Amino acid sequence: MTGFDFDVLVIGSGVAGLAAALAAHQVGAERILVAESEGIVGGSSRLSGGLMMGAATRYQKVQGIADSPEALFHDYMTLNQWKVESAVVERLTSRAGEAVEWLGDLGVEFYDQLVYGGDESVPRVHCPIGRGQAVVDVLYRQCRESGIEFALGQRVDRLLVADGAVVGIASGTDEITAGSVVIATGGFGANEQKRKELFPSVFDTDWSYYIGADGSRGDALDFTRDVNAQVTGFNRGLRLLHTDFDKMYEAYIPGWLVLVNSEGRRFCNETAPYGIMDGLMQEQGDSAFAIFDHKTLVEATELGVARYKQSIPGSTKRQSPHWNLDIIEMMLKEGKVQKRDSLEDLAGAIGVPTANLIATVARVNELVELAEDQDYLKDPKFLEPIVSGPFYAVEVRPATCCFTACGLRINRDAEVLDETGRVIAGLYAAGEVTGGVIGPRYVGSGNSYGNCVTMGRVAGQGAAAHVD
Numbered sequence: 001m002t003g004f005d006f007d008v009l010v011i012g013s014g015v016a017g018l019a020a021a022l023a024a025h026q027v028g029a030e031r032i033l034v035a036e037s038e039g040i041v042g043g044s045s046r047l048s049g050g051l052m053m054g055a056a057t058r059y060q061k062v063q064g065i066a067d068s069p070e071a072l073f074h075d076y077m078t079l080n081q082w083k084v085e086s087a088v089v090e091r092l093t094s095r096a097g098e099a100v101e102w103l104g105d106l107g108v109e110f111y112d113q114l115v116y117g118g119d120e121s122v123p124r125v126h127c128p129i130g131r132g133q134a135v136v137d138v139l140y141r142q143c144r145e146s147g148i149e150f151a152l153g154q155r156v157d158r159l160l161v162a163d164g165a166v167v168g169i170a171s172g173t174d175e176i177t178a179g180s181v182v183i184a185t186g187g188f189g190a191n192e193q194k195r196k197e198l199f200p201s202v203f204d205t206d207w208s209y210y211i212g213a214d215g216s217r218g219d220a221l222d223f224t225r226d227v228n229a230q231v232t233g234f235n236r237g238l239r240l241l242h243t244d245f246d247k248m249y250e251a252y253i254p255g256w257l258v259l260v261n262s263e264g265r266r267f268c269n270e271t272a273p274y275g276i277m278d279g280l281m282q283e284q285g286d287s288a289f290a291i292f293d294h295k296t297l298v299e300a301t302e303l304g305v306a307r308y309k310q311s312i313p314g315s316t317k318r319q320s321p322h323w324n325l326d327i328i329e330m331m332l333k334e335g336k337v338q339k340r341d342s343l344e345d346l347a348g349a350i351g352v353p354t355a356n357l358i359a360t361v362a363r364v365n366e367l368v369e370l371a372e373d374q375d376y377l378k379d380p381k382f383l384e385p386i387v388s389g390p391f392y393a394v395e396v397r398p399a400t401c402c403f404t405a406c407g408l409r410i411n412r413d414a415e416v417l418d419e420t421g422r423v424i425a426g427l428y429a430a431g432e433v434t435g436g437v438i439g440p441r442y443v444g445s446g447n448s449y450g451n452c453v454t455m456g457r458v459a460g461q462g463a464a465a466h467v468d
């Protein structure tokens, strides 16, 4: 197209942006520029595990796993009680498998073993060798070899608009025009103000912290105001359970811990997938106590390997960074762990009804004897008695903000919609910057990466077609 500096401009160089740029090139866009605010390519995508969901892939078939996009759609929608943009999710789930294979064709290698992301019927999460960084590296290399240009250190702060259509971007006084623009700027987790405003349930104390990239400041939510872009998905994202010990995230708590609520009652299978655990914690007022005794803590420490429900291929098995004797003793001195010789005293220390805590612990010990969790169906291999004092209690909250999911509303072609629901001509968005795709329940590991790569491709293809 003549008259513009570029055919397609992409803002942000995470996997959503890289997939969009490369997909635009593959369907014929010739002049493509990716503008990136940081000095390095990859955003949160490069820090990520890179686990990616996708159904009916060749990788599943090799393993004899029978799956279908329809099954993924069903799981996704049921888990989210249809509180998502259904048509967008249909596009995502129908193309996610193809997107995984696309990455494979480009050079991303996956472990043979597929894993469960959450509570789905079959394993459909693909684990890239070299984690998210490897995926970013492959996509970036392919982009460069395709002649796609990159402008690092360019923080976009404005969209250029002509006759109601988006025709470019600006960073300060620098303006660049294009036939279409794809926003792939990631989430807003690094912006505390926006986190409070748009994702307030990340427990609003100084416990709350973010583990993604610095560039996730939510800029796009500001610079799309001029075009009246619609924002959806309030208070959505992923929160992981966290102690008040440090800012080091641990995706799961070890299975041997027993969680009780403020009533001193157990309320869940402690090995529930984190997407489910997030919602369970919300029901409990976002606070619970992990209870255990000294003997179990010593045994878990001596084992030297954290006992989680699932191991991810490629992850080096190691001691839990929090749930071991050294750390617990250290945190005891800081007042972040309660340790008492009797359960009565422990209940008093954490302010839960004594009779309830004693009864809960008695029931746990009964389940251990039965070798079956008749209450919450936790795998019996994780059942440990709580019998020999001293006894411990540690408060946990869903305070680790892993990513955010409130953002721009898009249709199934990844076009950005305005406040009235109309398409904003020339403007596309994909990945963590969008809302309504990730629902109130995170489907599981790979939900976000699946969304970013799949909808990134959809956005890139649409943006290229818009230029024609």
Ligand SMILES: Cc1cc2nc3c(=O)[nH]c(=O)nc-3n(C[C@H](O)[C@H](O)[C@H](O)COP(=O)(O)OP(=O)(O)OC[C@H]3O[C@@H](n4cnc5c(N)ncnc54)[C@H](O)[C@@H]3O)c2cc1C
Pocket: 011, 012, 013, 014, 015, 016, 017, 035, 036, 037, 038, 041, 042, 043, 044, 045, 046, 047, 048, 049, 050, 051, 052, 132, 154, 155, 156, 157, 184, 185, 186, 187, 211, 212, 213, 214, 215, 216, 217, 218, 219, 220, 402, 403, 430, 431, 432, 433, 445, 446, 447, 448, 449, 450, 452
């Ligand atoms: C530690 C960790 C592990 C994770 N593991 C997984 C996992 O295994 N599977 C999974 O599905 N999800 C995982 N997630 C979540 C997932 O990785 C992210 O949601 C996803 O990578 C976001 O991709 P994105 O392309 O939308 O954004 P990003 O990768 O964050 O890229 C956005 C880019 O836009 C740039 N940008 C922002 N504003 C501007 C601006 N104004 N101008 C120009 N550039 C701008 C940013 O600097 C950034 O480089 C994990 C997240 C973290 C933090």
